[in-house]
Amino acid sequence: MDTINKNEEKRGSGIQRAILVGIELSESISYYMEELAGLAQAAGIEVAGELIQNRDRLDSATYLGSGKTDELAQLCMDMEADLVIFNDELSGMQLRNLEDRLGVKVIDRTILILDIFAARATSKEGKLQVELAQLQYRLPRLTGFGNALSRLGGGIGTRGPGEKQLETDRRHIKRKMQEIRRELEEAGNNRKIKRSQREKSGIPMAALVGYTNSGKSAIMNRFLKDSFKEEKAVDEKDMLFATLDTSHRSIKLDTNHEFILIDTVGFVSNLPHTLIKAFMATLEEVNYADLLLHVVDASYEDNDFHTMVTDQVLREIGAGEKEKIMIYNKMDLLGESEKAGYEGSDTICFSARSGENMDILISMIKEKLFGGxxxxxxxxxxxxxxxxxxxxxxxxxxxxxxxxxxxxxxxxxxxxxxxxxxxxxx
Ligand SMILES: Nc1nc2c(ncn2[C@@H]2O[C@H](COP(=O)(O)OP(=O)(O)OP(=O)(O)O)[C@@H](O)[C@H]2O)c(=O)[nH]1
Ligand SMILES: [Mg+2]
Incomplete structure (x- = not known):
């Protein structure tokens, strides 16, 4: 109880301090933990420590083994942490058991991502999509959450549908989900009308896709700048999930060639399934594009992994076979020798910042979109x-x-x- 009171006090100061927890099964987990820290940061949480357990199976009750759970409780006290974030998705029972054992709030990667999305969504459709994903996540975990919320106050993981919502029964949540789906369907119809207007216009479409923070919005802005439409610039920021809503901009390459460029939400490893499902409608736009511009942050060492995750999500939304140009972005951050290895057909070394190879990119797009x-x-x-x-x-x-x-x-x-x-x- 003491721990809880102490943490309640600290919560008053605003910033939550978290311990990150991961289990190393067969593959190395360091990458995922690094990314989890990035996600925590994006949510305004301070990372106070990390705990990794090597095991070959998971504990169904507490996820971690018993000794490790005690170690985690001690670490929370030592580091004055008031939050524990697990890298994997936990069941309602695991969440509840862990909170009982640790005396602090416990969340998982999915809640963290959903929370970032909840805080960032600006359009009505985006907000509805996030709310639907949150409800989908919470539905099978009602008991776990009910317990957590009655004991601990606000903070990460509690934004969105709100406390009251969670105390109501399953049926109420299901009804709410139905309502949201209906509203989303309406929004979807509006989007369909707009899309058919665009299709009718005969103007081809290219969609920027890729891992979060790879520079999709920066490339969109580079095109806008070069066509003197800077006032139409989209948000580009050094943070995960800067873009949540798709934006369309018409880009005139020259008098005869005009196309629509679409900026989309970025991907991340283990993107929660509820979220992919909820964002399916927005990502559907990608399916209607004539060409995908797959943006990769070449300055990031493990960018192969990002490419793999992006390809996987593209396959999941049914856009795996689309015509594609691979854009290795942020080349201004690489030395000449590091640039080697990115050659290939339909591949380009690029920099949204310097505009390097913009002319080649334009001619590739022209060829793909207007070739026929x-x-x-x-x-x-x-x-x-x-x-x-x-x-x-x-x-x-x-x-x-x-x-x-x-x-x-x-x-x-x-x-x-x-x-x-x-x-x-x-
Ligand atoms: N040095 C350098 N930085 C870049 C380049 N392109 C983008 N950036 C920076 O990288 C960060 C992320 O860029 P964004 O365009 O917001 O990335 P994004 O892919 O749209 O990210 P999400 O919207 O989160 O999916 C920003 O700080 C950009 O200024 C580049 O070519 N060189
Ligand atoms: Mg963006």
Whole structure:
């Protein structure tokens, strides 16, 4: 009880101090622990210590072995920690048992990520998606959470649906989830309308995807800067999950080539499944893109791992087979000798900061997005409304003029249509 009171006092100062805990099963866990520390930092938590246990199986009641749990309790006291963060997802029972044994609040990687998302979401849809993911996580853990919340106050892991919500029964939560799903569906319909408008415009789309903090938003801003649209810049920050909502910007490469660039939410290892599911609708946008720009932070030594995680999430959302350009970003931070090894087809060494190789990136995008498209100027006789509406449905029609012999127009079209309409070309 003493520990709890002491920690309640400290909580008054605002900043939570956490011990990070991981279990090393077969593969090395150091990377995940480093990332967990980054996530904690992103949530405004101070990391006070770390505890790793080597075991070949997990304890179903407390996750850690009994001796290690005692060691953790001591470490919490020594380090004056008021929070313990586990690298893996815990069950409701494990959370409850651990809190009883440790006397401090216990959360896992999933709650931490959900909490960061809850604090960062700005759009109505983003907030709903996070809330849905939180409820999904909490539903099978109601008892564990009820206990935790009645004893310990606010702080990490308690933002979002709110305490009251959690005290209500399962049915109430399920009803709430249904409500959110309905609202999300509506938002999804709006997005569909916008998407079909964009598709109809015939303007191709490219989506920036990749690990969080790799520089997706910075690349978006580089394109905006180069096309004198700096006022449309998106947020770019040195923190995990800076971007949560997708943004679309139209980028004009030159008079004949315009495309829509989409900035998306970043990925992280062990992205909670509830979150992937909740964000599926937003990430669906990626599926409608004609091209993926997979951004990798080349200055990060273990970037192969980031690439692997990103590829895995892309496969999960059904975009694994999409046409792709690999952008190895932040090359300004690398020495000449370190740049070797990034060559390959559809691969580019890049720097959003210096703009290095921007011209090559543009020509790669042009080739991929417009390679099969060609600009035609047509004269459609007035009695061929069918051709006009065919074109109107598929392409963005420009420079329409109504002359004596018919409608004169311009459109960027497929080679097939270009050839088929040979008789109408002028
Ligand atoms: N040195 C250097 N820094 C870069 C470069 N590109 C991006 N950064 C920095 O890296 C950090 C992350 O960049 P963002 O563009 O916000 O990353 P992101 O991929 O959008 O991240 P999330 O939105 O969290 O997924 C920022 O501090 C950028 O200024 C680059 O080419 N060179
Ligand atoms: Mg971003």
């Amino acid at each position: 498209r060609i600009k035609a100027t047509l004269l459609i006789p007035y009695d061929r409304g069918d051709i006009y509406s065919y074109l109107h449905d598929r392409y963005k029609i420009e420079n329409i003029k109504y002359g004596e012999k018919g409608t004169c127009l311009e459109a960027l079209m497929s080679l097939e249509d270009y050839q088929r309409l040979e008789n109408y070309r002028i």
